[in-house]
Amino acid sequence: xxxxxxxxxxxxxxxxxxxxxxxxxxxxxxxxxxxxxxxxxxxxxxxxxxxxxxxxxxxxxxxxxxxxxxxxxxxxxxxxxxxxxxxxxxxxxxxxxxxxxxxxxxxxxxxxxxxxxxxxxxxxxxxxxxxxxxxxxxxxxxxxxxxxxxxxxxxxxxxxxxxxxxxxxxxxxxxxxxxxxxxxxxxxxxxxxxxxxxxxxxxxxxxx
Numbered sequence: 088x089x090x091x092x093x094x095x096x097x098x099x100x101x102x103x104x105x106x107x108x109x110x111x112x113x114x115x116x117x118x119x120x121x122x123x124x125x126x127x128x129x130x131x132x133x134x135x136x137x138x139x140x141x142x143x144x145x146x147x148x149x150x151x152x153x154x155x156x157x158x159x160x161x162x163x164x165x166x167x168x169x170x171x172x173x174x175x176x177x178x179x180x181x182x183x184x185x186x187x188x189x190x191x192x193x194x195x196x197x198x199x200x201x202x203x204x205x206x207x208x209x210x211x212x213x214x215x216x217x218x219x220x221x222x223x224x225x226x227x228x229x230x231x232x233x234x235x236x237x238x239x240x241x242x243x244x245x246x247x248x249x250x251x252x253x254x255x256x257x258x259x260x261x262x263x264x265x266x267x268x269x270x271x272x273x274x275x276x277x278x279x280x281x282x283x284x285x286x287x288x289x290x291x292x293x294x295x
Contacts, residue, residue, distance in 0.1 A: 122293070123272070123293055124286070126275075135262065136262060138151050140234075142231070143212075143224075144209065144223075154223055158193075158263065159223075162260075165257070166202070167255075175276060179280075182284045185281060190288040195223055197225065198218070198224050198225065200225065210226070261274040271294070272287070
């Protein structure tokens with residue numbers, strides 16, 4: 088009689104099929120997720136991301152637990168950004184559409200301003216709605232934005248002192264956060280929407 092034998096401690100499933108011994112390594116979730124990644128964080132991804140409290144488009148305080156209820160592509164920028172931010176947000180929006188159409192995965196782009204003086208909750212709500220129906224736009228006080236940026240180790244600063252027409256310097260990574268797991272990957276500007284969607288799908292499936 089052919090019987091499967093599970094060796095859980097070794098992470099190996101041994102079966103007999105047609106007289107042949109077949110051994111399959113069962114990867115732990117952490118290992119499966121590592122196989123999906125193209126980036127790395129010194130000390131591990133647990134060091135990237137964390138709790139935040141910000142304001143949604145209606146001006147209500149929300150936490151990371153309120154926002155990250157599905158796979159989320161999180162980007163820090165500002166609505167007056169003339170070039171980089173619109174392109175990166177559009178890429179994230181396109182990736183979300185690919186995830187839904189090709190993988191059956193519901194995800195959301197999240198846009199956190201680094202310019203709360205101009206990007207009020209109302210401004211962020213309008214920007215997000217024009218970019219993608221699932222995009223979440225978040226603002227907050229200077230201290231709330233600083234705390235969120237620090238959690239994600241992202242940099243930003245005013246580029247000049249003009250009170251009305253200043254630009255903001257900021258990093259341009261997009262962070263993938265999964266509910267209950269936190270940040271599991273980040274994407275660079277050179278990653279196209281298909282690449283972002285494929286890696287996200289791989290990580291979501293590995294986490295499940």
